[in-house]
Amino acid sequence: MSLNTIQPSVLCHHCVMSGMCFGQTDKKQAEPRLRSHKVFQKSNVLFSAGQTFEAIYILRSGSAKSSITANSGSEQISSFYFPGDLIGLDGFDNGEHAQSIRFLETSSVCRIGLGELDKAMANSTSIRHKMLQSMSHALNDEDRFLLSLNHMNSAQRLGSFLLNLSSRFEDRGLSGNVFDLSMTRVDIANYLGMAIETVSRLLTQLHNEKVIEVEKRRVSILDRDKLQQCLLLEREPHMLFAEKVRQSNSIQVEVA
Amino acid sequence: MSLNTIQPSVLCHHCVMSGMCFGQTDKKQAEPRLRSHKVFQKSNVLFSAGQTFEAIYILRSGSAKSSITANSGSEQISSFYFPGDLIGLDGFDNGEHAQSIRFLETSSVCRIGLGELDKAMANSTSIRHKMLQSMSHALNDEDRFLLSLNHMNSAQRLGSFLLNLSSRFEDRGLSGNVFDLSMTRVDIANYLGMAIETVSRLLTQLHNEKVIEVEKRRVSILDRDKLQQCLLLEREPHMLFAEKVRQSNSIQVEVA
DNA sequence: ATTTAACCTTGATCTATATCAATGTCTACT
DNA sequence: AGTAGACATTGATATAGATCAAGGTTAAAT
Numbered sequence: 001m002s003l004n005t006i007q008p009s010v011l012c013h014h015c016v017m018s019g020m021c022f023g024q025t026d027k028k029q030a031e032p033r034l035r036s037h038k039v040f041q042k043s044n045v046l047f048s049a050g051q052t053f054e055a056i057y058i059l060r061s062g063s064a065k066s067s068i069t070a071n072s073g074s075e076q077i078s079s080f081y082f083p084g085d086l087i088g089l090d091g092f093d094n095g096e097h098a099q100s101i102r103f104l105e106t107s108s109v110c111r112i113g114l115g116e117l118d119k120a121m122a123n124s125t126s127i128r129h130k131m132l133q134s135m136s137h138a139l140n141d142e143d144r145f146l147l148s149l150n151h152m153n154s155a156q157r158l159g160s161f162l163l164n165l166s167s168r169f170e171d172r173g174l175s176g177n178v179f180d181l182s183m184t185r186v187d188i189a190n191y192l193g194m195a196i197e198t199v200s201r202l203l204t205q206l207h208n209e210k211v212i213e214v215e216k217r218r219v220s221i222l223d224r225d226k227l228q229q230c231l232l233l234e235r236e237p238h239m240l241f242a243e244k245v246r247q248s249n250s251i252q253v254e255v256a
Numbered sequence: 257m258s259l260n261t262i263q264p265s266v267l268c269h270h271c272v273m274s275g276m277c278f279g280q281t282d283k284k285q286a287e288p289r290l291r292s293h294k295v296f297q298k299s300n301v302l303f304s305a306g307q308t309f310e311a312i313y314i315l316r317s318g319s320a321k322s323s324i325t326a327n328s329g330s331e332q333i334s335s336f337y338f339p340g341d342l343i344g345l346d347g348f349d350n351g352e353h354a355q356s357i358r359f360l361e362t363s364s365v366c367r368i369g370l371g372e373l374d375k376a377m378a379n380s381t382s383i384r385h386k387m388l389q390s391m392s393h394a395l396n397d398e399d400r401f402l403l404s405l406n407h408m409n410s411a412q413r414l415g416s417f418l419l420n421l422s423s424r425f426e427d428r429g430l431s432g433n434v435f436d437l438s439m440t441r442v443d444i445a446n447y448l449g450m451a452i453e454t455v456s457r458l459l460t461q462l463h464n465e466k467v468i469e470v471e472k473r474r475v476s477i478l479d480r481d482k483l484q485q486c487l488l489l490e491r492e493p494h495m496l497f498a499e500k501v502r503q504s505n506s507i508q509v510e511v512a
Numbered sequence: 513a514t515t516t517a518a519c520c521t522t523g524a525t526c527t528a529t530a531t532c533a534a535t536g537t538c539t540a541c542t
Numbered sequence: 543a544g545t546a547g548a549c550a551t552t553g554a555t556a557t558a559g560a561t562c563a564a565g566g567t568t569a570a571a572t
Contacts, residue, residue, distance in 0.1 A: 068399050072488045076403035090399070092385075092392035098399065121377070121384055128377055128384075129348075135391040136348035142398040143324050143346070143354065147332035149405050150449035154559065185520065193406035195560050200521055216520090216568090232328045410529070441550060451530050456551055472538090472550090519568075526561075536551070542544090 036111040046087065046101035046109065053091030055113045059083050062107020063182040065191075066090075066099040077191040078142075080104075080183060082168055086134050104182040149193055152231070157192045158202050159227050162212065166221060177224075181217045292367040302343065302357035302365065309347030311369045315339050318363020319438040321447075322346075322355040333447040334398075336360075336439060338424055342390050360438040405449055408487070413448045414458050415483050418468065422477060433480075437473045 037060065040046065046057065049069060064081040078099065081087055087109070090098040120127045148160050170176035181188070189196040206212045211227050213220040221227065293316065296302065302313065305325060320337040334355065337343055343365065346354040376383045404416050426432035437444070445452040462468045467483050469476040477483065 068403055070403055070407060072407075074403070074407045076399070076406055078399040078402060089392055090396055092388040093396050094389075094393075098396045118381065118384065122381070125374065125378070128374065131388065132348040132391070133350075135388070135395065136345055137350075139391065139395055139398065140324075140346055140349050140354045142395065142402070143332070143334045146334060146398070146402065146405070147324055147326055147330070149402070150332055150446070151326060151328075151330045184518090186518095190406070196519090197521080197561085198559060201559095204521075440548090442548095452550080453531085453552080454529060457529095460551075513572100515572075516570085517568105518570095519566100521566075522564090524561105524563085526559105528558100528560090529556100530558090531556075532554085534551105534553090536549100538549075539547090541546085 037108060038111065039106070039108045040103045042103060042105050044103050046103065047097050048100040049097055051097050053088070053095050053097055053114070055111045056086060056088040056091070056117060057109040057111055059085050059087060060108045060110055063104045064101050064107060065104060065183060065187060066101050068099050075190065077187055079138075080165075080187075080191070083172060086138075089135055089138060104187075154192070154194050154198050155202055155205075156231050157194070158188075158199065159206075159231055161188065161192060162219065162221070163224075163227060163231075165219075166224075176221070178218070178220045181219060293364060294367065295362065295364045296359045298359060298361050300359050302359065303353050304356040305353055307353050309344070309351050309353055309370070311367050312342060312344040312347070312373060313365040313367055315341050315343060316364045316366055319360045320357050320363060321360060321439060321443060322357050324355050331446065333443055335394075336421075336443075336447070339428060342394075345391050345394060360443075410448070410450050410454050411458055411461075412487050413450070414444075414455065415462075415487055417444065417448060418475065418477070419480075419483060419487075421475075422480075432477070434474070434476045437475060 040062075046064065059081050061083055064087065065077050066079045066081070066087070067075050067077045069075050081101075087101055088097070117131075121131060148157055152160065165179065165181075166176040169179050183191075185196050185199050189199045192199070203212075203214045206227075207214045209226075211221075211223045213222055296318075302320065315337050317339055319339075320343065321333050322335045322337070322343070323331050323333045325331050337357075343357055344353070373387075377387060404413055408416065421435065421437075422432040425435050439447075441452050441455050445455045448455070459468075459470045462483075463470045465482075467477075467479045469478055
């Protein structure tokens with residue numbers, strides 16, 4: 001469903017960037033060939049904040065996380081990436097990367113140099129649109145995430161996170177009901193803005209309530225409905241009450 | 257400094273989109289003419305979530321806020337806009353707007369239709385770059401905001417917010433030390449993810465500590481250093497301690 | 513095969529900030 | 543010029559979730 005992603009495939013013509021990677025030959029059906037296909041090991045870095053922006057990447061297999069670092073030294077994970085996701089869009093801003101990318105497991109990426117990309121954008125309306133679409137999608141994703149940070153309690157945020165992962169795996173033709181987390185509890189806690197102990201406790205709780213099953217990094221969703229419903233329950237923060245439903249019309253008579 | 261903004265001006269050749277708005281004539285010095293220049297009153301809506309994506313806009317004067325709404329009905333303000341800012345980038349994702357835009361005061365915008373925009377992007381490398389740059393900038397801004405939500409306490413978030421406004425006003429040639437808030441306390445609270453009472457209390461507190469002066473919507477920054485310093489103080493959340501500085505080497509001897 | 517370090521879980525306690533409540537002030541409409 | 547509704551402030555109290563503490567489990571390294 002996600003426009004920012006594609007079905008993972010070794011074949012370039014399934015790729016969001018196909019037109020470009022093929023090299024603009026006349027024969028669109030030409031043998032698909034990757035521009036550059038590189039493999040990284042777990043905890044390797046693709047690029048770091050401050051590094052010159054030279055290319056964008058498409059994750060072909062594995063997973064990764066992006067993070068930024070504050071002056072104070074604290075780090076914030078801003079996204080997790082799965083096959084088909086575009087990486088490196090942060091670099092267009094000022095010519096150097098704002099984020100750092102670290103792989104969560106053995107992974108491979110396809111590299112698209114900036115020159116190549118610009119040529120493709122000049123020539124192809126569809127590549128142009130795909131780029132804008134991807135960036136817009138990333139922006140909207142972040143907005144929704146922001147909403148969840150400000151308007152949901154910890155349990156809801158964690159539930160949201162699991163459902164989001166689930167649907168992303170499903171988009172990729174994998175099971176949305178049983179999957180492995182490639183990130184640690186520390187990563188999850190950092191991303192969702194809570195303490196690692198809270199993540200742990202909530203997972204145990206959801207497990208006990210038979211909403212999910214957790215066995216180490218393996219998560220199974222047992223009761224998707226229940227998980228989704230708990231996200232809709234209003235946290236009802238005071239700050240949102242521009243107009244509070246008035247119940248003051250009903251008079252409470254206390255019988256002693 | 258912000259690449260997402262320009263010096264506000266009535267003249268198009270100061271505008272980030274100049275090449276496009278001039279209409280690609282030979283004479284680049286031709287009389288600047290706006291494509292479309294529309295005025296809105298306070299609390300008017302530019303577009304709403306769900307509406308078909310037809311154009312992007314540049315705010316020429318005034319200010320606005322964007323917000324998204326959750327299924328549960330709760331609303332989250334995702335940005336505030338000031339003159340020179342691009343509005344509507346959320347629409348590229350799936351052809352309809354994800355956000356709603358509401359003006360905070362009498363404002364005017366310049367409208368750039370999608371067809372026009374695409375033509376300009378096909379022809380001009382610089383317009384192409386400006387678009388990618390703006391979106392990337394918005395993305396990075398959101399990441400930084402996310403970091404502040406997850407790693408700062410309420411006082412720090414509010415301080416951050418005020419300093420951010422200050423520098424945006426300065427970028428526009430206005431005073432960064434004395435300015436008027438065009439948004440309500442409710443807006444600020446919603447944006448920063450805190451209760452309106454907390455916003456109010458913190459403003460009063462900063463006022464009492466002579467860091468700022470608050471008189472209704474008018475804010476004056478009295479001690480910028482102090483304000484900046486408090487943002488660097490680590491909140492030191494447990495969740496961040498992958499490796500805690502070990503002080504266990506020093507032995508504390510208690511003298512009774 | 514034992515050590516070390518990373519990762520995770522669970523319980524007890526503390527605190528920042530939400531929530532509840534009441535009042536004050538400004539703005540715009542009749 | 544008075545009234546209603548939006549906006550803002552301040553104090554008292556409650557609580558979600560952070561922090562502190564301890565122990566357990568796993569995986570890699572010697």
